Amino acid sequence: MKVIPGIAILVISLIAPDLHATSSAYCGELINVHDYIGGDKQLLGTVEQHHFTSNIESLRHGNTGTLGGDLSYTLMLFPNHHRALAAFSKLSLRDKTLKPAGAKYSVGCFFDRAIRFKPNDAVVRMVYGDYLLKAGQTDKATEELGIAIDLEPENPTINYNLGLLYLKQKNYEQAKTYAKKAYELGFPLPGLKNQLKQAGKWDE
Template identity: 35%
Template sequence: MNQLLRQPLLVLLLAWAAVPLAGAQKLPPAVRGGEAPNPMCGRIFTNHYGPYDYRTHRSALQIVEDFHFDAKVEAGLRGINGDVGGDINYTLKASPNHHRALISMTRITEKARNDRLPGMEWPMECYFDRAIRFRPDDTVVRVLYAQWLHKRNRTEDGLKHLDVAVTQAGDSGFSHYNIGLMYLELGAAEKARQEAYTALKLDFPRQGLIDALKRAGQWQEPPPAPPPGAASGAASGAASAPVAAASAGA
């Protein structure tokens, strides 16, 4: 089942990572969650450029991508300024939660079967650690990290990050849908089904998660919504009960 899910999910994650957010150019660079140093993965601090939040500073990061993260670097074919690992490393220092750069570095390290390639200042896991310390509320990073952990037989750790991502996804049907796909890949079918229900309630149009649950024999139709006025009627009945009881006592 993992092979069936992985490629569609990766396409969705890349699309998710590419969605620009409004107002990106208006916010200054900032570091949140980077104050506590990690002796293994380095402290996150203000560089000569950045660090910038990938979700809100796309325009500010364009110059970094032009000189360090073009299409060939992203594909892992060659570096612009030396080793490809060095260019992606630079990109992830300028923007620790740069979704596409994290996906790219994950791909090239997995292909090389080496978690630390020339030009990388830290092992691969440190780049996830730094991204989460920089922006703990970034659900894309949590999903990518959960998949990375699962591939290394650390599924329980991955599920913890997905559980956090659910609490941060808010009313984004796209986020709940992607989290659900990853829950299913990690074997948590019940949680995947709940995320599918949430995505449906938020009118997210894609059916891939439901189809995957059906193929796995894990789909159930969502429970019917209560009829309009049922909740208020129940509340009204509860409120009138003491009055009725008081009248009976009188």
């Protein structure tokens, strides 16, 4: 993603304070919540039918109100809903605000809630790391993606995202290591490999 310097500074300045304002008092207790992976599938289906439609996930428009409101509703019931967390992150970055219109909590709070609910959910850590990287918080992104890979070392998407992070840092050896692992595990997109080739850092 090509970042315009002025916009990057704005996004970072909005996000940085929020990373430290995460606690149960600030972000709410986890009451009447359900696991996205192993929870109530019927309830999940109902919630997604009304509050996480394809238009919401692609950030075109809300279904029962604002995009922030529908995503917030989904995440209040299913804190570790991976796709809703990813969509909320994109909405926050797109709209350059920590708390999109209609949302109950900020983006930092929703990740705080997800991690408190399921601290060993590797995909939550990966999505958080991806968000932090795009927000310019590279050190924190490295920490979260490091936790993710420790939890699921054979996850191709986590390996790929770590490769992208190290490529951004121009740590080509690490980027190549994780890229090769991702492709060995079947990751389908060639973007990371192509970027390493362009940098003259890829060998078959």
